[in-house]
Amino acid sequence: MSFTDNLLSLTAPLRERAVKVLPGGITRSTLFVAPHPPYAVSGDGAWVTDSTGHRVIDCNNNYTSLIHGHNNPEVMAAAAAVMTGGTAFGLPTEAEIDFAELLSQRVGLPSWRFCNSGTEAVMMAVRAARAYTGRDLLVRFEGSYHGTSDAVVASDSPGIPRGLAADVAVLPQADAETFTALMRRRGSDVAAVLIDLMPNRAGLVPATQEFAELVRSETERHGALMIVDEVITLRLGIGGLHQRYGITPDLVTAAKIIGGGFPAGALGGRAEVLEPFNPLGSGRVGWGGTFSANPVTLRAGQRAMELFDAAAIERLNALGDELRQGLVQAGVTATGFGSLTRLHHPQTTGLWWKLYEKGVLAGTNGLIALSTPMDTTDTAHILEAIVSSYKELA
Template identity: 40%
Template sequence: MDAKLQTGMTRSAALFERAKAVMPGGCSRNTILRKPHPIYAERGAGAYVYDVEGVRRTDFANNVASLIHGHAYPPVVAAVSEQLRRGTAFTVGTEAEIEYAEHMCGRNPAFEKIRFVNSGTEAVMGSLKAARAFTQKPKIAKVEGAYHGLYDYAEASQTAKPENWGQLERPSSVAVSRGTPQHALDDVVVIPFNDVERALSILDAQRDELACVLIDLLPHRIGVVPAAEDFVRALRLWTKQNGALLVFDEVITFRSNVGGAQQWYDIQPDITAFGKMIGGGFPVGGIAGRTDVMEVMNPLNGPAPFPLYGTFSANPVTMTAGHTAMKFYDQEAVDRLNALGERARRFICEAISAAEVTACVTGRGSMFRIHLSADAPQTYRQAYLSPKRAALLSTLVGHLFDGGLLMVETATGFLSTAMSEQDIDDMAAVVLNALRKIKPYL
């Protein structure tokens, strides 16, 4: 008998009860959790997700930016279906890996060589290990509050709080996970976002030990605020002058242009980490960069300084799906999607004005984030939400959900090519209604 008929619960509530019995927290990734329970998808089609109760919602989360063409994109479905008949993974190579590597290297001259892995976390981890192997230096520098995945070194200070984040002139390296070794935190140098003077002062004090500087050009956790041109240029110059590498995390931002958000700046990093959208809906990561840097992974002339393995790395299903998705994400598709992003941010601004609430919207390209503040944050400390403000933002996201929109829990949206202008217009109407509902509490 159906769990809903047995217990009086919704199907999603019943599924969550089953999940809690076999998984910590009832899930394998915390991002699905919402109160009173997660929803469970039945299927997705284009810009829409249908849950097990039969409710349709427009998907502005797109599996946290990984579905650039939305759900069940027909060219990907067809290509993957054909590959499945030929096999899913082999202990020998496949031409699919070579073809996709050629395609990716052709999207940006900074991508001279590439290696594929299985997630964005793995791509960032591999990028940092490659930088250490190349420079033979132990430390990495990263921006305070920026999210770069699960790796101990990459996640430092992504959840720092006022009571432990230290002075702005010398931000503390703060653990996210209990039990993180202190020596790992000591090897992470934390710099403030978009603050050239303070960042360079911090880097100068560690110049002899820094292997690389890691940066996200449009960091989600900091507020989807673009990195300032002078900030990026200063980091590029500093790394060149001090024997360190510049690493761009484009796991989310690669959608911004044919060759990634870095093309907005006309600056070439030494290494770029990818993930999410380049898998065409399948788990993926990628590490690309200068030939001499990437050579640390080359085992053909003896043991590689950085041996890189992975059972499912470059499996032909992911390579086929990713290559197919990216072939259809050409300049025309990028321009159309970024125009939809401009429309979304403009209409959200109009909704904020019409609701007469204290709020603003940030973003660039096909990304946006709604803030319940008059001014857009410029640093992690400005973007940090007190428990009260975080609860209010969660309430807003809940109203958006009830209005038929799926968004990331920070009120962030990532568009897909499956969306139309009408989807954007409908979204703005839901945002207006949600803002009016929370107005009394602002």
């Protein structure tokens, strides 16, 4: 019996229970790998153990969010310290002030609001842009993933109202000519241009300096806002990937690593752009969220970000660059930057299972995300597993 067949046999009881109460036996579409994924039991540092006892080095890290891996003692202690006094309140807490101050200093944008996910952060950014500009049109780029709200998924997806497409323009990725033509034609209608400077689902290829600067200059020229989605890429610099391009967006969305392993999202921006959310201002935009800015998440997230300082970022990016260089030298098609790498292979499912058997948990689309507990011994293991898997699938 093969490794995969044996694992599927051992996890069959869980799968049978799951399909009775969850559509397809799963809640998160991004985690599904045919015929069904294994079930995690525990994690420690860079490693995860599944329900069969199989251990894998975690290069998924809950889709890039676990920057310090699993069960980091300082992050866990920060969360535990809060929980002894309560988990959430119908009042604000000092935690949101402290964390907003930290993010403001790192990212370079003065005003912040918190939510519970990257999807919510993008939703809030779009609402802020439309409220501030008084315009409706959102411009985004095909293939980039910005969560699951109606405005940022394909207009022909099931459940999306047909009329929504009138207020969203979807352009080819990094197509300067098409973008410039759209802005020339409809710039006065554009509320915001939403861009991920290294979109995972579009191949994890960094935007060129010229295109990033073009988006910034065109939005300024036409009075529109530039929203940079840093939900995944915030890990690549002290204040995110946009700082490496030397541009200052009007709004930045953040999530994943800022929660310290807990659900988190945030929107940062210029003070005047976020002013519509001010409950004392005119044109007030209401935006709630029962668990937004809860102190458990924010204290855990604050400690995680404090630990992820400039030195930690530089070390992890260097580790990722070395891994990717080794992969390319071995003939593996790999893109990305720093601690994020995307593997390109026609047999996505086959590659996932090969890696899992060899002790590596990747994203189901070939995403590799490193975490701070990893060292060169770990990346050597990851490199060998990937290269040998490619050879076996050739």
